[in-house]
Amino acid sequence: MENGAAKPVIVAIDGPSGTGKSSTSKAVAAQLGLSYLDTGAQYRAITWWMVTNGIDIADPSSIAAAAGKPEILSGTDPTGPTITVDGVDVAGPIREQDVTSKVSAVSAVPEVRARITELQRAIAASAVTGIVVEGRDIGTTVLPDADLKIFLTASAEARAARRSGELKGADLHTTREALIKRDAADSSRKTSPLAKADDAVEVDTTDLTLQQVIECVVTLVEEKRAGK
Numbered sequence: 001m002e003n004g005a006a007k008p009v010i011v012a013i014d015g016p017s018g019t020g021k022s023s024t025s026k027a028v029a030a031q032l033g034l035s036y037l038d039t040g041a042q043y044r045a046i047t048w049w050m051v052t053n054g055i056d057i058a059d060p061s062s063i064a065a066a067a068g069k070p071e072i073l074s075g076t077d078p079t080g081p082t083i084t085v086d087g088v089d090v091a092g093p094i095r096e097q098d099v100t101s102k103v104s105a106v107s108a109v110p111e112v113r114a115r116i117t118e119l120q121r122a123i124a125a126s127a128v129t130g131i132v133v134e135g136r137d138i139g140t141t142v143l144p145d146a147d148l149k150i151f152l153t154a155s156a157e158a159r160a161a162r163r164s165g166e167l168k169g170a171d172l173h174t175t176r177e178a179l180i181k182r183d184a185a186d187s188s189r190k191t192s193p194l195a196k197a198d199d200a201v202e203v204d205t206t207d208l209t210l211q212q213v214i215e216c217v218v219t220l221v222e223e224k225r226a227g228k
């Protein structure tokens with residue numbers, strides 16, 4: 001690059017629910033001075049808009065017809081990411097159970113994916129120092145030329161324990177079943193399913209602390225930047 005500025009680094013982090021994508025990505029981006037994009041929040045935001053506007057979630061053609069309507073904006077500061085829909089802050093509502101139970105159906109609709117993928121690529125292209133983008137299809141579809149691709153995994157038991165801790169002691173069995181159901185839907189959809197890219201580095205986080213996962217990913221990014 002001219003004037004000696006470092007080339008922006010693009011990091012894709014994918015994996016099933018509760019593997020630590022958001023926590024890891026935010027911390028890595030903050031530590032390395034990169035932007036951060038939570039693509040799950042964008043799919044949740046469009047789902048929130050569909051629910052709020054009375055779109056029939058069981059009817060993919062209604063979802064497809066409405067996919068271009070909401071304006072979704074993501075703030076990419078890893079120390080305070082934001083998400084708005086038509087100017088409304090939806091950071092809280094998109095985490096509610098009603099949205100969580102419907103997001104897989106909405107995000108399976110090809111028109112929704114095309115719309116959100118376009119937003120994601122534009123955000124990544126405008127990140128000055130680089131960006132950590134986390135989701136399900138970032139390494140395979142959204143940013144196939146990413147400098148580094150990570151695929152996080154963890155046992156269903158570990159993921160359920162993490163989530164039920166977060167949900168203030170929600171029933172472990174119910175939480176585990178809900179995670180497995182959402183992963184199955186996300187992995188089996190036709191368009192851009194949850195999948196590990198062939199060139200992704202897989203990190204099993206089952207027996208690692210969050211801090212160990214962050215350190216592992218920071219090291220991988222630094223090695224990549226150093227051309228190792």
Ligand SMILES: Nc1ncnc2c1ncn2[C@@H]1O[C@H](COP(=O)(O)OP(=O)(O)OP(=O)(O)O)[C@@H](O)[C@H]1O
Pocket residue numbers: 015016017018019020021022023024040162163166205208209210211213
């Ligand atoms: N290695 C780890 N050890 C213990 N807890 C962890 C670890 N990684 C993440 N967590 C905790 O697990 C919970 C889920 O993590 P996080 O939200 O980052 O996962 P995610 O993969 O982004 O999930 P989702 O895809 O459902 O949004 C959080 O409470 C987080 O603090």
Ligand SMILES: Nc1ccn([C@H]2C[C@H](O)[C@@H](COP(=O)(O)O)O2)c(=O)n1
Pocket residue numbers: 017039040041043044103104107108134135136137138182186
């Ligand atoms: N790249 C992505 C990111 C997310 N989704 C869908 C599937 C998930 O179940 C849902 C919510 O994501 P989360 O907030 O749990 O990370 O969004 C997707 O299809 N593609």
